[in-house]
Amino acid sequence: MIKIGIVGVGTVGQSVANILEKNKKLISARAGKEITVVKGVVSDLSKKRDVNIPLFDDPNEILDDDSIDIVVELMGGTEKPFEIIKKALYKKKAVVTANKALLAYHRFDLQKIAGDIPIGYEASVAGGIPIINALKVGLSANEIMAIKGILNGTCNYMLTKMIEEGVNYDEVLKEAQELGYAEADPTFDVGGFDAAHKLLILSSIAYGIDAKPEDILIEGIEEIKKDDIEFAKEFGYSIKLLAIAKKNNGKIELRVHPALVNKDKMIAKIDGVMNGISVIGDCVGETLYYGPGAGGDATASAVISDIVEIVRAGQSSPMLGFKKPFLSENLTLVQKVDIHSEYYLRMFVNDEPGVLASIAEILGKNAISIETFLQRPSDNNKKATLLCATHECRERDILNAINDIESLPFVSAKVVMIRIDK
Amino acid sequence: MIKIGIVGVGTVGQSVANILEKNKKLISARAGKEITVVKGVVSDLSKKRDVNIPLFDDPNEILDDDSIDIVVELMGGTEKPFEIIKKALYKKKAVVTANKALLAYHRFDLQKIAGDIPIGYEASVAGGIPIINALKVGLSANEIMAIKGILNGTCNYMLTKMIEEGVNYDEVLKEAQELGYAEADPTFDVGGFDAAHKLLILSSIAYGIDAKPEDILIEGIEEIKKDDIEFAKEFGYSIKLLAIAKKNNGKIELRVHPALVNKDKMIAKIDGVMNGISVIGDCVGETLYYGPGAGGDATASAVISDIVEIVRAGQSSPMLGFKKPFLSENLTLVQKVDIHSEYYLRMFVNDEPGVLASIAEILGKNAISIETFLQRPSDNNKKATLLCATHECRERDILNAINDIESLPFVSAKVVMIRIDK
Numbered sequence: 001m002i003k004i005g006i007v008g009v010g011t012v013g014q015s016v017a018n019i020l021e022k023n024k025k026l027i028s029a030r031a032g033k034e035i036t037v038v039k040g041v042v043s044d045l046s047k048k049r050d051v052n053i054p055l056f057d058d059p060n061e062i063l064d065d066d067s068i069d070i071v072v073e074l075m076g077g078t079e080k081p082f083e084i085i086k087k088a089l090y091k092k093k094a095v096v097t098a099n100k101a102l103l104a105y106h107r108f109d110l111q112k113i114a115g116d117i118p119i120g121y122e123a124s125v126a127g128g129i130p131i132i133n134a135l136k137v138g139l140s141a142n143e144i145m146a147i148k149g150i151l152n153g154t155c156n157y158m159l160t161k162m163i164e165e166g167v168n169y170d171e172v173l174k175e176a177q178e179l180g181y182a183e184a185d186p187t188f189d190v191g192g193f194d195a196a197h198k199l200l201i202l203s204s205i206a207y208g209i210d211a212k213p214e215d216i217l218i219e220g221i222e223e224i225k226k227d228d229i230e231f232a233k234e235f236g237y238s239i240k241l242l243a244i245a246k247k248n249n250g251k252i253e254l255r256v257h258p259a260l261v262n263k264d265k266m267i268a269k270i271d272g273v274m275n276g277i278s279v280i281g282d283c284v285g286e287t288l289y290y291g292p293g294a295g296g297d298a299t300a301s302a303v304i305s306d307i308v309e310i311v312r313a314g315q316s317s318p319m320l321g322f323k324k325p326f327l328s329e330n331l332t333l334v335q336k337v338d339i340h341s342e343y344y345l346r347m348f349v350n351d352e353p354g355v356l357a358s359i360a361e362i363l364g365k366n367a368i369s370i371e372t373f374l375q376r377p378s379d380n381n382k383k384a385t386l387l388c389a390t391h392e393c394r395e396r397d398i399l400n401a402i403n404d405i406e407s408l409p410f411v412s413a414k415v416v417m418i419r420i421d422k
Numbered sequence: 423m424i425k426i427g428i429v430g431v432g433t434v435g436q437s438v439a440n441i442l443e444k445n446k447k448l449i450s451a452r453a454g455k456e457i458t459v460v461k462g463v464v465s466d467l468s469k470k471r472d473v474n475i476p477l478f479d480d481p482n483e484i485l486d487d488d489s490i491d492i493v494v495e496l497m498g499g500t501e502k503p504f505e506i507i508k509k510a511l512y513k514k515k516a517v518v519t520a521n522k523a524l525l526a527y528h529r530f531d532l533q534k535i536a537g538d539i540p541i542g543y544e545a546s547v548a549g550g551i552p553i554i555n556a557l558k559v560g561l562s563a564n565e566i567m568a569i570k571g572i573l574n575g576t577c578n579y580m581l582t583k584m585i586e587e588g589v590n591y592d593e594v595l596k597e598a599q600e601l602g603y604a605e606a607d608p609t610f611d612v613g614g615f616d617a618a619h620k621l622l623i624l625s626s627i628a629y630g631i632d633a634k635p636e637d638i639l640i641e642g643i644e645e646i647k648k649d650d651i652e653f654a655k656e657f658g659y660s661i662k663l664l665a666i667a668k669k670n671n672g673k674i675e676l677r678v679h680p681a682l683v684n685k686d687k688m689i690a691k692i693d694g695v696m697n698g699i700s701v702i703g704d705c706v707g708e709t710l711y712y713g714p715g716a717g718g719d720a721t722a723s724a725v726i727s728d729i730v731e732i733v734r735a736g737q738s739s740p741m742l743g744f745k746k747p748f749l750s751e752n753l754t755l756v757q758k759v760d761i762h763s764e765y766y767l768r769m770f771v772n773d774e775p776g777v778l779a780s781i782a783e784i785l786g787k788n789a790i791s792i793e794t795f796l797q798r799p800s801d802n803n804k805k806a807t808l809l810c811a812t813h814e815c816r817e818r819d820i821l822n823a824i825n826d827i828e829s830l831p832f833v834s835a836k837v838v839m840i841r842i843d844k
Binding site: 015019020023026027029030031032122128129130133134136137138139140141142143208266269270281282283284285286287288289290291292295297298300301302303304305308309312313317318321322323 | 437441442445448449451452453454544550551552555556558559560561562563564565630688691692703704705706707708709710711712713714717719720722723724725726727730731734735739740743744745
């Protein structure tokens, strides 16, 4: 029998304990051994939990129990769980964690400390979708050309509502909060940080690259307005918060930002709170993985898959899926300003002669050529909104152009820029 | 160093050898050891192959070579590869195969013979999509409620063309043949047999059930006509050849047939030659896997993922993903006539009084209630086509009703029935 201790018995922890009980026969047949949760640790023992296991408030109750084989860490935070996992590894216990923030900062430390002791983290990215396993095992023959993920259900829910129902940002945020899809302080989700943590984990498996959140471009969805949605619809795009890792001339681009995506692409068809990841491999081409990115039972499904795999195989491969020499030999991050993309710009200007000419001149001077331009009659006949899409250019050039445009006397607001991912 | 021998160096075999060479550094870093293809076996040595390995025409050249660790079987057929794989296992060599026909008949024999020797078969279902691994590992916490797969690219290409461009069956078949998507004798694909082989493999992992092709309902796409396509479009459906495994009152339904699928479902959005599999688990809900179901490099991607996994872990779990007691304890197949579904019927009748009343009476008598009915004015004013969709009923009842309808004097052709998968 394999004994499990769960540190952090919240929504996911309760699901893990309850599913391991409910599907015990099935899971044992698959794992080849009986798996039993013997202890849970919580910070506040007075709070009621819907589980059938003894609860304690000291992690050492699990860490110092030599009969426990696998420690499941579901407590959240970064430094405290890092200490707990380190102690578990030191005690030669296998570890399963769903903690993306911890991994965003400490995944390489953990791989090093763990050595041959298994660490599973399937639940840390895209909830119930087995994307870690797909990257580590299913796509192991491939040089990964690109990963494009919808990794935050809150943002995807909000953007889907805005596009399908024309609801504006503030309204849909309020609705998402009422439904429990968004936190009271939604910054971590809508600002792109949650998706960035997950992207960093995926990119380490794909490229072996050790980047931290502060190293990469992260933009949220807060600036997206009805005008942008209408432009997207008119020109056949959807708007998604994309987490992108891709190879670009032997370097790696890592970025999280809203993007206009051609609506015929599979990734554009992932709507509502669902997550999806498109992976382009040099042999296989595109494969895509779709499913629930959050929720107690869905996340528990991923946690338990790690447990089953550890029971079956022990450590079948190093935590991040590769051994030395590191995949990342010679791979460096592309500087934020050296990204290449197509861009969409929204400009709010005084409606007067010469405006368009001045803007067009700035774009031309910065080596940016226009693909689509749209100006609609405005309600306010002294102001106009100009919308334009560019051909591919350098991020540095578009930022310079935006800077120049914003300093024009007749431009009366911040220029909004959204990258286009064709 | 791990040495590989490939039996059958056709399109996929050449891709396997060439990708293992091209991505050698990457794949070695992931597997933890260098992997080298040392020999290939072909039936006709005079045919030129684009590979850098010595070729032989006798499988024993590989089977009797004690330095070879893994035998990759890519020859096609059933009995001959079965003998070769048995000999490889007897010689304690790990095996990787892409042979779905072999597995459709002999997967349980192979699991028994293999014991602890690894057998990989990721490439046997849905080409480059790592669906075997998702079911064996990623979803191992779940009781699988249903699998719905688009597992045959030829059929999906043809149906997509018929729907998007209104091309008729014969025309699109010819086009698919010219593009190399369909064989000169297309029966194996368009008749649903290829999809059925793959479904049987998936259903064994999900349910541990040992069925053969002849045990299950298999219908192809040959009877689908423009009228059906138009009905589908009018009522918000797509038409897909679905391979379905699902639990139904403690029994298992296995069936392959064309189905009208609500066009808003993710599985309905998988178009062209691509494959996709929707899996419903009791904890995770729906996850979906999308990608290329065929092609040399895509299939080789799956073959190599098995090789890497074998090199990393050896046998991490039994071939079909479970140990005794078998999952299939107490699980039996639902009889074909006991399936429950909604149905669409197309009837070609004389346009005369009383026709509709007689048909409606037959449906009512068989406990079938109508959900949608459509009769359009006909070019031929003596004949009419009636299209109808039913509420859920038993297959037995709909078959009886069709039998009765076909015996009516004014019904002048076979009634066409397509199941509806809402």
